Amino acid sequence: MSKEKEQTQGTPISRRNFLKGVGTGAVAASVAPTVLVGAETAAEAQMGDKITRAEIKLNINGKTYEVEVESRTTLLSVLRDGIDTGGERVDLTGAKSICDRGECGGCTVQVGGKAVYSCMTLALEAEGKEITTVEGLANGEQLHPVQEAFVQHDALMCGFCTPGFVVAAKSLLDQNPSPSHEEIKEGLAGNICRCGTYPFIFEAVKTASRKIGG
Amino acid sequence: MASWGEARDSRLIGKRVTRLSGAEKATGRAKYTFDINRPGMLYGRILRSPVAHATITSIDLSEAEALPGVKAAILLIEPGKRVRYEGQEIAAIAATTNDIAKDAIRLIRFDYDELDYVVDVESAKADGAPQIRDDWMGNQSEPRVDERGDIEAGFAEAAVEVEATYHAPVQTHVCLETHGNVAEWDGDNLTVWASTQAVFGTRQNLAQHFELPENQVRVISEHMGGGFGSKFGPGVEGIAVAKLARKAGAPVKLMLTRKAEHLVGGNRPSMTQQVRAGATQDGRFIAYDLSGYGTGGIGAGAGFTGPYVYHVPNYRTEKSAVAINAGSARAMRAPGHPQGAFAMDSLMDELAEKLGMDPLAFRRMNSDSDPRRNKIRQAEYTLGAQEIGWHRRNSVPGSGTGIKKRGIGMGCGLWGGGGGPGTQARVTIHSSGAVEAVTGTQDIGTGIRTVIAIIVAEELGLKPADITVKVGDTEPGLPSRGSGGSQTIGSVAPVIKTAAIAAKRKLFGHIAPLIEAEPMDLRAAGGRIYSAADLRLSVPWKEATGYLGMETISEGGEWDENLRVGDTAGVQFADVEVDTETGLVKVIKVVAIQDCGLVVNRLTTESQINGAVIMGLGYALLEERIMDGQTGKMLNANLEDYKVPGTMEIPEIVSIAYDTDRKITGIGEPPTIPTAGAVANAVYNAIGVRIRELPITPDKVLNALS
Ligand code: FES
Ligand code: FES
Numbered sequence: 001m002s003k004e005k006e007q008t009q010g011t012p013i014s015r016r017n018f019l020k021g022v023g024t025g026a027v028a029a030s031v032a033p034t035v036l037v038g039a040e041t042a043a044e045a046q047m048g049d050k051i052t053r054a055e056i057k058l059n060i061n062g063k064t065y066e067v068e069v070e071s072r073t074t075l076l077s078v079l080r081d082g083i084d085t086g087g088e089r090v091d092l093t094g095a096k097s098i099c100d101r102g103e104c105g106g107c108t109v110q111v112g113g114k115a116v117y118s119c120m121t122l123a124l125e126a127e128g129k130e131i132t133t134v135e136g137l138a139n140g141e142q143l144h145p146v147q148e149a150f151v152q153h154d155a156l157m158c159g160f161c162t163p164g165f166v167v168a169a170k171s172l173l174d175q176n177p178s179p180s181h182e183e184i185k186e187g188l189a190g191n192i193c194r195c196g197t198y199p200f201i202f203e204a205v206k207t208a209s210r211k212i213g214g
Numbered sequence: 215m216a217s218w219g220e221a222r223d224s225r226l227i228g229k230r231v232t233r234l235s236g237a238e239k240a241t242g243r244a245k246y247t248f249d250i251n252r253p254g255m256l257y258g259r260i261l262r263s264p265v266a267h268a269t270i271t272s273i274d275l276s277e278a279e280a281l282p283g284v285k286a287a288i289l290l291i292e293p294g295k296r297v298r299y300e301g302q303e304i305a306a307i308a309a310t311t312n313d314i315a316k317d318a319i320r321l322i323r324f325d326y327d328e329l330d331y332v333v334d335v336e337s338a339k340a341d342g343a344p345q346i347r348d349d350w351m352g353n354q355s356e357p358r359v360d361e362r363g364d365i366e367a368g369f370a371e372a373a374v375e376v377e378a379t380y381h382a383p384v385q386t387h388v389c390l391e392t393h394g395n396v397a398e399w400d401g402d403n404l405t406v407w408a409s410t411q412a413v414f415g416t417r418q419n420l421a422q423h424f425e426l427p428e429n430q431v432r433v434i435s436e437h438m439g440g441g442f443g444s445k446f447g448p449g450v451e452g453i454a455v456a457k458l459a460r461k462a463g464a465p466v467k468l469m470l471t472r473k474a475e476h477l478v479g480g481n482r483p484s485m486t487q488q489v490r491a492g493a494t495q496d497g498r499f500i501a502y503d504l505s506g507y508g509t510g511g512i513g514a515g516a517g518f519t520g521p522y523v524y525h526v527p528n529y530r531t532e533k534s535a536v537a538i539n540a541g542s543a544r545a546m547r548a549p550g551h552p553q554g555a556f557a558m559d560s561l562m563d564e565l566a567e568k569l570g571m572d573p574l575a576f577r578r579m580n581s582d583s584d585p586r587r588n589k590i591r592q593a594e595y596t597l598g599a600q601e602i603g604w605h606r607r608n609s610v611p612g613s614g615t616g617i618k619k620r621g622i623g624m625g626c627g628l629w630g631g632g633g634g635p636g637t638q639a640r641v642t643i644h645s646s647g648a649v650e651a652v653t654g655t656q657d658i659g660t661g662i663r664t665v666i667a668i669i670v671a672e673e674l675g676l677k678p679a680d681i682t683v684k685v686g687d688t689e690p691g692l693p694s695r696g697s698g699g700s701q702t703i704g705s706v707a708p709v710i711k712t713a714a715i716a717a718k719r720k721l722f723g724h725i726a727p728l729i730e731a732e733p734m735d736l737r738a739a740g741g742r743i744y745s746a747a748d749l750r751l752s753v754p755w756k757e758a759t760g761y762l763g764m765e766t767i768s769e770g771g772e773w774d775e776n777l778r779v780g781d782t783a784g785v786q787f788a789d790v791e792v793d794t795e796t797g798l799v800k801v802i803k804v805v806a807i808q809d810c811g812l813v814v815n816r817l818t819t820e821s822q823i824n825g826a827v828i829m830g831l832g833y834a835l836l837e838e839r840i841m842d843g844q845t846g847k848m849l850n851a852n853l854e855d856y857k858v859p860g861t862m863e864i865p866e867i868v869s870i871a872y873d874t875d876r877k878i879t880g881i882g883e884p885p886t887i888p889t890a891g892a893v894a895n896a897v898y899n900a901i902g903v904r905i906r907e908l909p910i911t912p913d914k915v916l917n918a919l920s
Contacts (some may be wrong), residue, residue: 030756070313080249081311091249093246094243096248126697133242134241148240150236154232156239157659157660158390158658159437159439161439162240166242184861189861189862192853194440196390198824199867200820
């Protein structure tokens with residue numbers, strides 16, 4: 001992300017003019033960023049008709065990362081497109097981009113302990129909260145009971161929806177450690193699987209619930 | 215001659231083995247094409263036609279190219295050419311971030327002269343409709359006519375007749391990982407990570423397009439998020455991304471948007487058929503006259519099956535395709551079969567009712583002209599009827615009382631799935647004891663990786679997790695077919711099996727003298743190699759392979775047709791509840807019995823049957839591409855309005871992987887065939903009014919009831 005900043009700043013033509021020209025100026029978010037980067041003046045930064053950039057700190061899976069985002073950047077794209085830690089890149093591609101508009105649950109992560117669609121969450125909104133992705137559930141090689149149960153019951157085929165289901169299932173069990181069959185269905189109703197792994201997902205959640213002691 | 219041996223001797227084959235890639239997938243570590251992030255990688259995006267039919271008059275990329283962060287822009291159509299459906303490719307760009315790519319797309323200026331379009335089949339057939347395909351006269355293909363027996367004589371013999379029109383809509387694949395690729399050039403060498411069902415086919419297409427020898431193109435598909443028949447070859451987007459990468463001098467990722475996936479990623483053609491059929495008083499299906507068509511959008515094919523499964527001695531069918539201004543059809547899970555089966559099984563019920571016969575008895579009488587399949591099918595009827603409680607069905611359809619009415623119905627299917635030659639594979643045993651199995655197939659979610667491990671482990675007396683399986687990469691130069699037609703296992707398993715046997719024999723030959731045993735007495739089991747003639751002669755696996763020293767055993771295999779079988783039969787039963795006030799159909803239970811030949815991994819086979827049934831439920835009750843005649847656009851190109859089954863729609867599913875042989879068969883497709891027919895018949899049994907049009911949505915139910 002930082003590489004892109006230089007390029008954006010280094011050009012004489014401001015993005016603002018371009019975007020105004022095509023009528024997308026309103027895309028700029030109304031969320032106030034912590035630090036504004038790339039704004040020519042503070043006033044301009046507050047005009048709200050420009051895509052502003054901000055440096056924020058995100059706490060992901062117990063680690064703090066400094067990332068530079070645009071006001072419109074979603075949490076999902078921060079995770080998936082890689083975080084430049086000033087050396088090694090961190091790619092958290094477990095959460096998937098499937099619909100990118102809150103219809104499928106493939107991008108589900110936990111923010112502040114709650115399951116959210118990360119494609120519908122701005123990176124700015126997640127600042128200061130604990131973010132847990134599917135990569136943060138296992139303890140080293142030791143899988144989380146939900147993950148273990150998914151493998152045991154073959155609750156995955158192509159596996160593309162699986163990270164979203166795993167996080168959604170974990171969140172469900174966090175709230176309701178021993179859900180009934182109907183409660184499992186309702187709890188996971190925000191996720192879609194095209195391969196049709198649902199029956200084995202239901203079994204997996206029941207097994208995980210027993211393991212967790214629900 | 216190689217064989218799979220007897221069931222009682224199998225340690226692993228036919229048992230429930232968890233997927234090798236399970237932990238990777240459940241932890242998010244599995245890398246799909248969509249997840250590949252290469253150093254310096256750019257993001258590609260495609261500008262698509264917003265209209266259904268137009269001549270492009272100009273395209274100006276300059277403003278987009280000038281946007282900071284944009285590294286390459288290319289045309290995908292020349293000005294002067296026609297676009298013929300919404301979503302057709304116009305231009306593509308690559309930029310440093312996805313968001314900049316989106317902005318850049320909006321900066322491409324283009325102009326077009328709109329032309330008349332047609333997006334519904336009936337209007338496309340009418341005189342004066344805009345011409346869509348250049349290679350047809352009008353918009354309807356030359357019908358294909360098939361005839362057998364004497365249809366007039368057949369109808370003369372018939373005691374009852376049914377005339378009906380059945381319709382099924384266009385269904386889209388909805389792969390959760392959209393079509394797409396990451397392309398990277400190193401000089402004249404191209405590497406493409408592809409979400410594909412055919413790494414070797416994709417390599418060939420790319421090599422041809424860029425005029426490169428095949429060995430300069432590498433295609434990798436380690437994991438892929440669903441294809442269902444729509445992902446063979448690189449497609450327009452695959453060629454575009456490789457061009458962008460070359461132009462930008464950097465790797466580029468280009469995945470279709472969800473909307474584009476619906477518009478251009480393929481679909482199952484629609485079907486409309488008018489049928490007249492007759493049966494004799496004693497219950498013989500005697501005559502069948504069908505005239506029908508479907509649309510594959512601008513694509514040429516829209517075939518469907520019929521007559522289907524059931525034997526009818528006299529028939530005439532006339533089938534054609536109708537072009538409309540919409541994205542082209544592609545193969546979709548058992549192409550042609552689910553639509554044909556829905557109509558056929560509805561018709562069988564209608565005929566049975568006219569005869570006053572039990573629909574199951576009527577099917578039994580007319581079942582399947584193939585003797586092997588018929589034997590299996592008759593057994594499946596018995597098993598399925600027991601499982602669902604066939605006796606519970608309403609003997610008078612719609613006779614249940616109350617607001618919510620229950621009903622039971624059934625449907626059938628058949629499929630090939632026997633595989634074929636052309637796969638190369640190697641099984642390698644290292645002196646460390648490590649075992650590798652490598653072949654150029656790909657795991658599209660079916661579990662072939664695990665099947666390969668099971669077969670090798672069974673042969674070598676090891677555990678599946680001991681085997682390293684490498685698939686989804688052209689680099690080792692071991693080609694295999696595309697994963698379509700449920701052909702993967704039948705093509706791959708025999709080669710793996712014979713390669714494993716060859717590797718084992720080599721190892722036995724090597725170590726027999728060292729442990730003073732005869733090679734032919736040696737056996738591999740339980741992680742040891744021992745002599746059957748003298749059980750004291752026994753060494754652990756690693757000790758045995760240690761004798762190899764600097765040597766490595768690496769053996770290929772042969773496709774052996776005696777190890778696989780095709781032509782499978784499937785039967786399904788559905789129990790539904792129809793709310794007569796809201797029109798909502800709730801499926802309570804599905805019993806799916808799928809002839810599987812020899813089951814290799816029962817766990818993943820059941821997963822496949824479950825998944826196929828669920829896709830069939832979507833076809834029966836939910837899914838339909840809706841085109842808007844006013845604008846020529848698809849109205850529901852997203853996951854909210856195009857409804858696929860979610861958790862709330864999942865009934866109890868009893869998936870029975872039915873062992874019928876000691877030969878392998880692929881079954882990824884067949885269990886999706888019978889579902890819609892079974893549900894439609896169950897709905898009829900519940901409410902006593904027949905709905906001949908899919909999907910069976912509440913509005914149709916309420917209309918039928920009123
Ligand atoms: S990708 Fe976020 S809900 Fe679909
Ligand atoms: S496992 Fe493929 S979409 Fe769920």
